[in-house]
Amino acid sequence: MPLLNQTDLTPASFILNGIPGLEDMHIWISFPFCSMYVVALVGNCGLLYLIRFEDSLHRSMYYFLAMLSLTDLVMCSSTIPKALCIFWFNLKEIGFDECLVQMFFIHTFTGMESGVLMLMALDRFVAICYPLRYSAILTNDVIGKAGLATFLRAVLLIIPLIFITKQLPYCRGNMIHHTYCDQLSVAKLSCGNIKANIIYGLMVAFLIGGFDILCITVSYTMILRAVVSLSSADARQKAFSTCTAHICAIVFSYSPAFFCFFFNCFGGHTIPPSCHIIVANIYLLLPPTMNPIVYGVKTKQIRDCVMKILSGSKEIKSQSV
Template identity: 80%
Template sequence: MLVLNQTNMNPVSFILTGIPGLENMHMWISLPFCSMYLVALVGNCGLLYLIRSEDVLHRPMYYFLAMLSLTDLVICSSTIPKALSIFWFHFKEISFDGCLVQMFLVHTFTGMESGVLMLMALDRYVAICYPLRYSTILTNPIIAKAGLSTFLRGVLLIIPFTFLIKRLPYCRGNIIPHTYCDHMAVAKLSCGNIKVNVIYGLMVALLIGGFDILCITISYTMILRAVVSLSSADARQKAFSTCTAHICAIVFSYSPAFFSFFSHRFGGHVIPSSCHIIVANIYLLLPPAMNPVVYGVKTKQIRDCITRRPSSSKDIKSHNVRKGHLPGA
């Protein structure tokens, strides 16, 4: 009876192994991980400073971009430092509560990132389809409420994960073959029934990812219809160019996310576990590293603020009015 009770207790800590089968390459793998993490830190902190300090960037598009940068910073900072400590110093242990906190942060803010990308798609829809009403539709209170709603959605949907994990009996050891505490990676250590975890995880993915992708698809369908109806080829090109950075951000975020989610649940016996883990880390590293670069290259106002070509924010505004730029172009 004592043994039975012990098997149903939560472990004191877990052991994160890193990338199973590639232990000899951990040091080499850490180099791109560390490089991308540094790019993410510098790029996103730089974007936040730029948006805060430049008056010309105090507009809806850049407020949403600031939300995206904050989200990306939390995502990569909650996982990559621990992964690097595993690769460099073999610090593999993480407490049970620390594992739950890491899992909560990762899933909450990846869900929030999806929501912010959806809000940015709606921003582009309003900017292109209703340019004259852009500033009256997307007011600061509306932007704040939208951002808060996206955050609360993630928190309320992810909190049950922690209770679903805590209720499980763990009698298959405490070794997690991963670099961070993913919900399903932890649940698979249980000798209990994890069917509820699987079903709820799928429901949350559909509620967050499915809803956001549907909204993004509808937004870009309406944008495409509006752009195609423009008579001038130059006007069509300018309208499309305002969406380029956002489309790149969508590709960087959703491509590894879909691969990681579906392969983890339906391709476990076909795809090596090391591939699962590498892609899962790319999913958390690639968007934070690439989003600041893409927006810095593709967005004229950000380029101008970085290079300091215009003498003042007023010069940029007057330049945009003369050229007839769309909001956020």
């Protein structure tokens, strides 16, 4: 019997089946997906524009927000356009290498999202606990190095996972019951041993998510202690109000992530696959959609910049008339 080489066991392409069991509903499911994606694009691009051109927003807090917006744009853009192609045009095929590239971007930038939220928590800690040294501690150089380190951490941890997945022999068909190339969904098509994928995937989740959650928890514990020690109720409210938008961003990001984690680990056959896939898409789409809205509503400086631009455009329009 001739031996099969790696090429024989590597499919040319995969078929992304969308949301199994809800194929007849794809066109209806696409409308909220598309609407949220448009809001995410407009909102995050708007934030990036404001932070780039408004001098009043050239501070560390807004530089970290720019990192979050850029991360959100890449994270949702790596999945939603392909999902919409599946829903609208039944274009389900994706090349093997293209699938691995999508997988790399998804897992890298979800890790980046967690890291940026952790950096923003540290930023709030320094701003509230060391306000007089805030500018001296969080210089542009420090912010740039922290952002680069967070990105490299995600890249260096995800590359081995992609390499392990690429080397697997695939002989269980090429149908992926998902809207995008999730690492575990792809690995399940292999007839080889996928224990390395499972163990390494969990290790990456704990190294990134566990470390970041620990840092966020410690930061907010110190912030709470500092806020409680303030003598004035107004000062306490003002200090903690600067954290409101960030706390909302944490909730929007980590809540779907925890649901996905528990579905994978404990859901088994008790939870319908369609429910898991919808939550997995919300995990990648909800933070990019909600973060610009929350920061726009909760951050006075951003609201002021928006009003300034709107009032300027009205003046130009009235002058032209």
